[in-house]
Amino acid sequence: MAAAIGKVTSKGLSETIGEELVSLIANGVLKPGQRLNEVHLAESFGVSRGPLREAARELEGQGLVISRPRQGFYVADFTPRQIVDLYEVKGWIDQAIIHDVMTYLDRATCREILADIDSIVTTDKVSFANSLFAFRQRFVARLHNRILAAQALSMYRQFHIVTALIDVSDSEDRIARIVQTLRDFWQALAEGNSAHAWQVMQDDAAFWRKNVAPHFETNPTDITQK
Known part of the structure; x- marks a missing residue:
């Protein structure tokens, strides 16, 4: 080590x-x-x-x-319950991020963040997890509300680990989906369309809550109690 x-x-x-x-x-x-x-x-x-x-x-x-x-x-050893809870918190933070961006960031800055998505490394799972986290750190640094920024970064640290830990055979498809969602989200914000940005995040969270949690399953009843 x-x-x-x-x-x-x-x-x-x-x-x-x-x-x-x-x-x-x-x-x-x-x-x-x-x-x-x-x-x-x-x-x-x-x-x-x-x-x-x-x-x-x-x-x-x-x-x-x-x-x-x-x-x-x-x-920590993630459980399905924690994964579901994490996506629930992400929904709250996504809403706050959209509000912060629409209130304080100009469209040119949103386009810069959109272009920065191209810097995310997609060659392998671990490199992707590290590069995705670095991208998130950069855009969080541009948020106006610093308390929101701290909470968002804390959440993204957990997603950083979840992204790296999940063991699947379709990692390329997963990476492509995550990157495309980021593009759709920031494209919507660059266009000033907060409603579409929020819908993108809602659809994405609904997909991953069903898809990711079972990979951390230790007790099948955990995920069915919500």
Whole structure:
């Protein structure tokens, strides 16, 4: 695992460590349910255990890590219930993003974000997950409401991991669908059509709630209770 971890030297230490941990989870270096070895990770990052624990606590608040008394931190293991809940939250945040964009961003900025979709790497599942998250980070940085931006980024971190973890045979089709949805969404916003942008997100969420959750299924009754 040491070869996959780089020294942390930038400012915002706990935030930077948190991003590194998210990347390690999404890339499969840290597995769902795996305990975080604080000593090894701190040494690998070149930091003390204090900032590492702070980062882990922040990720715990985002649902990516869980803590167990006297045992430490563990990578969260997604369930169908969590996937369904995640898409429900996404619906709320999508509405807020549409409102923020239509209120504060001009159409030229929307077109710039639309063009930025071309930068998303689609060659393989892990590269796509990392590149998609980077795209989302860039457009979230343009949002006017910074509380909304923080909540959106927290949600996208979870989708980052879900996108990388899901094991399917039709990954190319899935990637193409996600990219096309992004194009349709930002094209609608660039045209000032908020109603169509919202419909795109509703249709997309309905599809993925049915499609993704079963791949994380541990208890078939979990997803039928909503």
